[in-house]
Amino acid sequence: MTGPGERQYPRPVRSGPGSEPGRGDRRRDPRDGRDGARPGGDRRGGGRTGRTDVVDRPRRAAYDALAAVHRDDAYANLVLPAILRDAGLYGRDAAFATELTYGTLRAVGTLDAILTDAAGRDVERIDPPVRDALRLGAYQLLHTRVPAHAAVSATVDLVKTVGYGASGFANAVLREVAGRDADAWIDRIAPSMADDPVGHLALAHSHPQWIVRAFREALGGDLGETTRLLIEDNQPPPVHLCARPGLADPAELADEVGGAPGAFSPYAVYLSGGAPGDLPALAQGRAHVQDEGSQLVAAALAAGPLDGPDGRWLDLCAGPGGKTGLLGALAVQRDARVTAVEVAEHRARLVERATRGLPVNVLHTDGRTVGADPKLPEEHFDRVLVDAPCTGLGSLRRRPESRWRRQPSDLPPLTRLQRELLTAGLRATRPGGLVAYVTCSPHVVETHVTVTEAARRCGAPVDFVDARPLLPAGMPGLGAGPTVQLWPHRHGTDAMFLAVLRRG
């Protein structure tokens, strides 16, 4: 188990549909425990031979995705679709593999603490392939309706193919895990809420402590709300479409795609059942996939009251072009043009693709070159969006592994860049013009601190505009202003922050 030569992942071997003769007859719904995962599978030849045909394909796919994330630093949302395609998994099997992958990745902090206790050794000392298999098994035991015997035997079968000689160990650890339900495990291993609320919430809801602390601070110290946010972060994210104004009617689009009009954004359509697939409305540029919160903050910039000219709009951090797409569609109706700036070339190309047919000029350059680049003059633009790069702590639902990758040390370089970009945005704005500063993070260092610092340093007078009236009337939970923080648990959106500033 612990020899240095063994502490690595074997080459992924995918069991595609054609590689399992007769398997289709044997394998039934993997959730009902009759999925072909056999206790005592050693006798059937899995064992040290590395055979993968003893492992059902959804679990194998989930394992491969997990291994790619942990071994190669891959992103689950990028690798999993290819793995599912290669394995020929569709429908319920694909949904099960997706739930296992995303659920396990989100829960990994708590699962590791439980596995450490159950194994009697730090989970870091377990071979990585066996560790990932155990995580998958523990997730099934504690967070799905897979019967315990099926979760254990399927995981032991998996371990036989990835962690040579470790099946007995895996069996023993998982039987220990199965001895308690999730709540009982939290009672056993988490500090009490009274003694250590952050430690408790971090373990109970599988978030790093520094993120729990940041959420708690942004929520004014309210532990009840912090808990609701953490619970929401562990749910599969909704998929929203933006019906582009002038190009699609949201009610008609909702009928067309079998969705429902959004609760807040006048352009939002909620898709039921996950992935948007190849909807004609997307291919035809009538709509794009975009979280409702992103729609609201982009539309708020367009809604801000402005005296004087209003034809020059700037999006200083545009890639991949979601908000530029909405601003571009609004610009058509308002006889305006959008200049979209993006520093990463491939993302600049994505902005071009996302805004085809709209009055948008894409500039592949650094947004901080305002004043130095003749295409980005100072005091030139009427409305400016600075949707700055950030930690993304507001969209943890969408990237299940990101909470474990992000570190507090990411904050200083990011906040410096945010400050420089917002300062550049303010310099690019004409006197009287508006700037919307947006982050998909509620961390106060990326929100209030950045805005206050940039406004202080930009060398021009700057006033806060109350952003709340720029959002749809009657929207609840917008706080005391002038900035707005949206929340998954309050609004069903990503945790987008919005500050609207007027250049004096």
Ligand SMILES: C[S@@+](CC[C@H](N)C(=O)[O-])C[C@H]1O[C@@H](n2cnc3c(N)ncnc32)[C@H](O)[C@@H]1O
């Ligand atoms: C939060 S994302 C923007 C999302 C985008 N507004 C949307 O709605 O699709 C931030 C973007 O800023 C870009 N970026 C980072 N540094 C930049 C810089 N110095 N100048 C311009 N763009 C930059 C990143 O490459 C990234 O595409």
